[in-house]
Amino acid sequence: MNNVIYEATIGLEIHVETKSNSKMFSSAPNVYGKKPNTSVLPIDLGMPGTLPTVNKKAVENAIKLSNALHMEIDHTLYFDRKNYFYSDLPKGYQITQNERPIGKNGYLLVKLDGKEVRVDIERLHMEEDTCKQLHYTDFTLLDYNRAGVPLCEIVTLPCIHDAKVARLYVEKIREICVYLDVSDGKMEEGSLRCDVNISIAPKGSEQFGTKVEIKNLNSTANVEKAIAYEIERQKSLIENGEKVRQETRRFDESKMETVLMRVKTDAVDYKYFSEPNILPISLSDKFIEDTISSSYELADVKFERYTQEFKVSEYDALTLLKNRSLALLFDETVETCSYYDLLIHFINGDVLTYVSGMNAIFNLSAKHLGELINLVGEKKISNAQARDIFKQIVKSDESPIDIVKKNDISQISDEATLLTLINRLLDENPTAIQDFKNGKGRAASFLVGQIMKETKGKANPALASKLLNEELKKR
Amino acid sequence: MSYLDLDILSIHKALLEGKTKPSLLCKEALERVKKDTNNAFELVNEEEALRLALKLDEEEVPFDNVFYGIPYVLKDNYSTKGIKTTASSNILNDFVPLYDASVYKLLKEAKAVMVAKASMDELAMGGTGTTSHIGTTYNPYDPKHERMIGGSSSGSAASVSASIVPFAIGSDTGDSVRKPASYAGLVGFKPTWGLISRYGLFSYAPSLDTVAYFTRGVDDARLLLNLLVKHDLNDATSLDVTLEDDESKDEAKNITLLVFKDLDVNLKDEVTKNVYHNLLCKLKEQGITIKEVTFGHDLLAAIYPTYNVISFAEATSNNANLDGVKFGPRPEGKTYQEVMMNARTEGFSNLIKRRFVIGSYVLYKENQKTLFLRAKKVRRKIVERLNELLADADGFISLAAPSIAPKFFEATDKLSDAYVINDNYLAIANFSGGPSITLPIGLKDKMPFAVNVTAKTFDDLKLLRIAKVIEKTTGMKGLSYPEVNKYE
Numbered sequence A: 001m002n003n004v005i006y007e008a009t010i011g012l013e014i015h016v017e018t019k020s021n022s023k024m025f026s027s028a029p030n031v032y033g034k035k036p037n038t039s040v041l042p043i044d045l046g047m048p049g050t051l052p053t054v055n056k057k058a059v060e061n062a063i064k065l066s067n068a069l070h071m072e073i074d075h076t077l078y079f080d081r082k083n084y085f086y087s088d089l090p091k092g093y094q095i096t097q098n099e100r101p102i103g104k105n106g107y108l109l110v111k112l113d114g115k116e117v118r119v120d121i122e123r124l125h126m127e128e129d130t131c132k133q134l135h136y137t138d139f140t141l142l143d144y145n146r147a148g149v150p151l152c153e154i155v156t157l158p159c160i161h162d163a164k165v166a167r168l169y170v171e172k173i174r175e176i177c178v179y180l181d182v183s184d185g186k187m188e189e190g191s192l193r194c195d196v197n198i199s200i201a202p203k204g205s206e207q208f209g210t211k212v213e214i215k216n217l218n219s220t221a222n223v224e225k226a227i228a229y230e231i232e233r234q235k236s237l238i239e240n241g242e243k244v245r246q247e248t249r250r251f252d253e254s255k256m257e258t259v260l261m262r263v264k265t266d267a268v269d270y271k272y273f274s275e276p277n278i279l280p281i282s283l284s285d286k287f288i289e290d291t292i293s294s295s296y297e298l299a300d301v302k303f304e305r306y307t308q309e310f311k312v313s314e315y316d317a318l319t320l321l322k323n324r325s326l327a328l329l330f331d332e333t334v335e336t337c338s339y340y341d342l343l344i345h346f347i348n349g350d351v352l353t354y355v356s357g358m359n360a361i362f363n364l365s366a367k368h369l370g371e372l373i374n375l376v377g378e379k380k381i382s383n384a385q386a387r388d389i390f391k392q393i394v395k396s397d398e399s400p401i402d403i404v405k406k407n408d409i410s411q412i413s414d415e416a417t418l419l420t421l422i423n424r425l426l427d428e429n430p431t432a433i434q435d436f437k438n439g440k441g442r443a444a445s446f447l448v449g450q451i452m453k454e455t456k457g458k459a460n461p462a463l464a465s466k467l468l469n470e471e472l473k474k475r
Numbered sequence B: 001m002s003y004l005d006l007d008i009l010s011i012h013k014a015l016l017e018g019k020t021k022p023s024l025l026c027k028e029a030l031e032r033v034k035k036d037t038n039n040a041f042e043l044v045n046e047e048e049a050l051r052l053a054l055k056l057d058e059e060e061v062p063f064d065n066v067f068y069g070i071p072y073v074l075k076d077n078y079s080t081k082g083i084k085t086t087a088s089s090n091i092l093n094d095f096v097p098l099y100d101a102s103v104y105k106l107l108k109e110a111k112a113v114m115v116a117k118a119s120m121d122e123l124a125m126g127g128t129g130t131t132s133h134i135g136t137t138y139n140p141y142d143p144k145h146e147r148m149i150g151g152s153s154s155g156s157a158a159s160v161s162a163s164i165v166p167f168a169i170g171s172d173t174g175d176s177v178r179k180p181a182s183y184a185g186l187v188g189f190k191p192t193w194g195l196i197s198r199y200g201l202f203s204y205a206p207s208l209d210t211v212a213y214f215t216r217g218v219d220d221a222r223l224l225l226n227l228l229v230k231h232d233l234n235d236a237t238s239l240d241v242t243l244e245d246d247e248s249k250d251e252a253k254n255i256t257l258l259v260f261k262d263l264d265v266n267l268k269d270e271v272t273k274n275v276y277h278n279l280l281c282k283l284k285e286q287g288i289t290i291k292e293v294t295f296g297h298d299l300l301a302a303i304y305p306t307y308n309v310i311s312f313a314e315a316t317s318n319n320a321n322l323d324g325v326k327f328g329p330r331p332e333g334k335t336y337q338e339v340m341m342n343a344r345t346e347g348f349s350n351l352i353k354r355r356f357v358i359g360s361y362v363l364y365k366e367n368q369k370t371l372f373l374r375a376k377k378v379r380r381k382i383v384e385r386l387n388e389l390l391a392d393a394d395g396f397i398s399l400a401a402p403s404i405a406p407k408f409f410e411a412t413d414k415l416s417d418a419y420v421i422n423d424n425y426l427a428i429a430n431f432s433g434g435p436s437i438t439l440p441i442g443l444k445d446k447m448p449f450a451v452n453v454t455a456k457t458f459d460d461l462k463l464l465r466i467a468k469v470i471e472k473t474t475g476m477k478g479l480s481y482p483e484v485n486k487y488e
Helices: A056-068 A163-180 A220-239 A285-293 A299-308 A314-321 A324-333 A340-358 A366-377 A383-396 A400-406 A415-428 A430-437 A442-454 A461-474 B008-016 B022-035 B046-058 B102-109 B154-161 B178-184 B218-228 B270-285 B297-321 B336-347 B350-363 B372-390 B417-422 B425-432 B460-474
Strands: A006-017 A080-083 A093-096 A103-112 A115-128 A132-135 A140-143 A150-156 A192-202 A212-217 A247-252 A257-263 B041-044 B071-075 B113-118 B167-172 B187-190 B210-215 B256-260 B289-293 B395-399 B436-444 B447-454
Touching: A006 A163, A006 A220, A056 A103, A056 A115, A056 A150, A056 A163, A056 A285, A080 B297, A093 A115, A103 A163, A115 A163, A163 A192, A163 A220, A163 A299, A192 A220, A212 A220, A220 A247, A220 A257, A299 A314, A299 A324, A314 A324, A314 A340, A324 A340, A324 A366, A340 A366, A340 A383, A366 A383, A366 A400, A383 A400, A415 A430, A415 A442, A415 A461, A430 A442, A442 A461, B008 B022, B008 B218, B022 B041, B022 B046, B022 B071, B022 B113, B041 B154, B046 B113, B071 B102, B071 B154, B102 B113, B102 B218, B113 B154, B154 B167, B154 B178, B154 B210, B167 B187, B178 B187, B178 B210, B178 B425, B178 B436, B178 B447, B187 B218, B187 B460, B210 B218, B218 B436, B218 B460, B270 B289, B270 B395, B270 B436, B270 B447, B270 B460, B297 B350, B297 B372, B297 B417, B297 B425, B350 B372, B372 B395, B372 B425, B395 B460, B425 B436, B425 B447, B436 B460, B447 B460
Parallel strands: A212 A247, B071 B113, B071 B167, B256 B289, B256 B395
Antiparallel strands: A006 A150, A006 A192, A080 A093, A103 A115, A115 A150, A132 A140, A192 A212, A247 A257, B041 B113, B167 B210, B187 B210, B187 B436, B395 B447, B436 B447
């Protein structure tokens, strides 16, 4: 029995709240974090006589997402009703796409240890969110701001066998959402939600084991941890001769384990039928093509461009791509600046530090950033000087060129000038030379410091260091 | 005689000539509403109606707006902002909507004066006028209150029939305007589905629900059509079309009406049948071609069960919003399930519950294919057959109901063709979405009876033209209550 190797089969359902001015079927504003029940129209409360109207932006978002996930896109929109009673469901039914999802038969490739793993995606459909429930000990509050917010649900086939792949897949979906700008993809705020279906069976077995659902995963790390825990839990149940029950569990972050929510009895019959208030809407080829061609560039495409065209390292490219707004800054800056390595390092270093420290939007124009990096690239200023100037331009909106002129900032990169200075300093500091010969590394640093002091920081540090070393060896 | 006994155009003329004023009409209508003996009203809109009417007095009556200052009644399943709307169901007791239905808005903009909201069969389900939470609505033609007015637009029908107002808005999902129109001696018109916005009409079965109305004559029906047909972005099924009709000089020429032999074969009432046949002869004399065809008995017999399956299924879903959580009476309960269950147990009558049970049953996964989806298929087949027959014709005609309004406790053989087919075939126009009109052709025992003509979708104007010919032939324009009017 102990020799049996078990394999987990995992399917993921991801709900993405997509960005749009209004809700999926209602013209109430689609906002997050507003005072409860302030973005609500009669239809969001399911008031009698109200009727749904389809939000075009939400459809465009779904098309963009479907396209990014390599899906077949349905040229006719059909909506269905999913009927059930629940306190968070205003109309007593949810409008969704059951029979004909807008996207089907797609896939994503994720990279695990250098190898590409394919995750098959069964469907992507549009639907509306429910209202938000705030549970207290003896009452529940309902916030209808969320009721009707556009969702895209993305469902994989049960084709994942590894917790890490599941995590990478969710990360990839989130990245795609963010790069397409169809969602802010914040798991912690619930704008991207992931449910996991998982079962285990002896490897090679044709039958799936009993499926357990895990809900409320609020980070990609927890997706991986919850699955890893669940695989072990189910394994030990089976090895102890017990059965896995069909149940819904949630992940308890403090205990790092999955906890029972409810045992699933008979599956609920949602009595799906086609939504009679929305007739099928045919989408023209042009509309679909225009929507797709207006999609923003994905991170993968940028990665290729950065590494192929700009020859930056894969590591640098990946670091930059973790933050879409910085990648966009890079894209804009390369139009006026071709010191790609200097630029990407500066963004990944100074700019990222600054943005993280501010934890806010900043107003740095690509034009000024380009000027700044060009000054460094042309060796007119040092990195340290660039850093100082950067701190000014994010606040003052001043041109780096003007700042350099105004403050007489420059860099001495003239070899003759530097050699004269170096030789004078060496003459004045014989002990340092002796120390250097004796292998004391600090001696060189001391001398560089002296050069900087003499030049008021204007000496090109790299050049000065190189020349100093050469001169020291001559002595 | 009062101006209220006349049709819209005549009242408008009187207003233009200064013979009456909006406030006088309104006061009189309100008076009549209060004196109503037919239990037709949910609510009297007294203060607001009077305020509006008095304001209208101050302005000159515009010659191009016939609805200016005309009192009317609205069925209680239209959302009216700030005015209680219950759809005659306890589950919506004291419910005050937050927005106006598009139809109500259009009438408001036209300065028509809503004097009352009409009682109806609960949630527009039922065809008897007996299931309102305020009790049965009676037929003004029958002072003994033995005969029904029909439903579900029972109060709307009664209010025009009793000369309280010249027109009333109802809604028609199966025959909810066209059947009571037959029993109440009125013109009942259901335009093509999608022409008039349903926004704000409490949904019963959206694929069948149509804004429809009662008038005293065909001309008024046309005036209302002109007013209410308007593309509405709040209703995704609202169409953006312009109706057209090739109006030749001779109204009757080039018109072909079909008679379905297997429909009319079941008509047993000799009096109504004779008048109907007489009418057909007179129409022929005027140049209308009457063509007898066979529709197909099984398809005709399938209309009623198909209607039940589709409408009950849609109804159970549409009314799932009525759960006591967000609006309407909120009963006690320890859990949300208990609150919902108590609200729905107390809020709905047994007839409604029965329909929901059937509606849910036909939607269950294991039944959908054999019941709900099959019903949708049959609906399509019926419509295909109708379109096939109407391809070479302009409409079909029959008695709107087999006879005059039945008595409340009259025994009917619910399995007979006369009941299954002739008492329920009008839903065919809801299946096709086409326009359909009922208008009176005679009286029996002082009770009216009527014909119905149904045409192809978007042939609304042509249908009204045909109806006008019939109206002229019968001479029964403005039949209704004035003959036996007790108001002084």
